[in-house]
Amino acid sequence: MNRRASICCLAVLVAAGVCMLxxxxxxxxxxxxxxxxxxxxxxxxxxAETRLLTxxxxxxxxxxxxxxxxxxxxxxxxxxxxxxADRSIDPDIRESAMLSVGEAHGxxxxxxxxxxxxxxxxxxxxxxxxxxxxxxxxxxxxEQYRAELAKQQP
Numbered sequence: 001m002n003r004r005a006s007i008c009c010l011a012v013l014v015a016a017g018v019c020m021l022x023x024x025x026x027x028x029x030x031x032x033x034x035x036x037x038x039x040x041x042x043x044x045x046x047x048a049e050t051r052l053l054t055x056x057x058x059x060x061x062x063x064x065x066x067x068x069x070x071x072x073x074x075x076x077x078x079x080x081x082x083x084x085a086d087r088s089i090d091p092d093i094r095e096s097a098m099l100s101v102g103e104a105h106g107x108x109x110x111x112x113x114x115x116x117x118x119x120x121x122x123x124x125x126x127x128x129x130x131x132x133x134x135x136x137x138x139x140x141x142x143e144q145y146r147a148e149l150a151k152q153q154p
Contacts, residue, residue, distance in 0.1 A: 057089040061097055068100070073110045077101055091129075098125040099134050106145045115145040 060083055067076035083089060083097040098121060104110060106118035122138040122145075132138070 057083065057086075057093040061093055061100075064097070065100060068104050068107075071109070073104055073107070073112055077104050080104070095125065095129045095132055095134070098122075098128070099132075099138060102138065102141060106141060106148070115149050119145050119149075 060079065064076045064079035064083065067073075067079065080097045080101045084094055084101065087094075102118045102121035102125060104118075105114050105121060107113065119142050122142050125132060125138050126135060129135075
């Protein structure tokens with residue numbers, strides 16, 4: 001591929017990334033690398049990377065938390081779990097979503113409260129993000145949820 005064709009392909013990818021940036025939840029980053037074929041001719045390879053935008057992850061996190069605040073626990077927890085499952089989003093957003101899922105499962109306002117699920121999510125948070133700034137809070141909730149489970153045991 002000659003240099004002009006490489007630049008045109010890169011321009012198309014960048015333009016697509018800009019369009020995607022404004023039209024959807026993903027962005028495309030394009031990069032080129034030089035390589036040489038078996039005869040010593042230079043070739044350029046264009047690589048594109050697509051990921052969830054941080055601000056869209058923040059928006060999705062905010063929407064899920066708003067659902068929880070409005071008493072829509074099943075919907076809010078489902079949205080948070082989808083955020084956690086998406087490994088392409090910002091780790092801080094995943095961490096916050098994990099904490100929120102654990103809190104929501106054990107919330108006294110949640111009519112579908114499940115302390116064991118809350119414990120599982122909070123333990124996962126501590127394992128996946130051992131340096132989390134929410135570690136003390138998560139460990140305190142785990143103790144609280146275990147105490148509540150112990151009260152329920154006959």
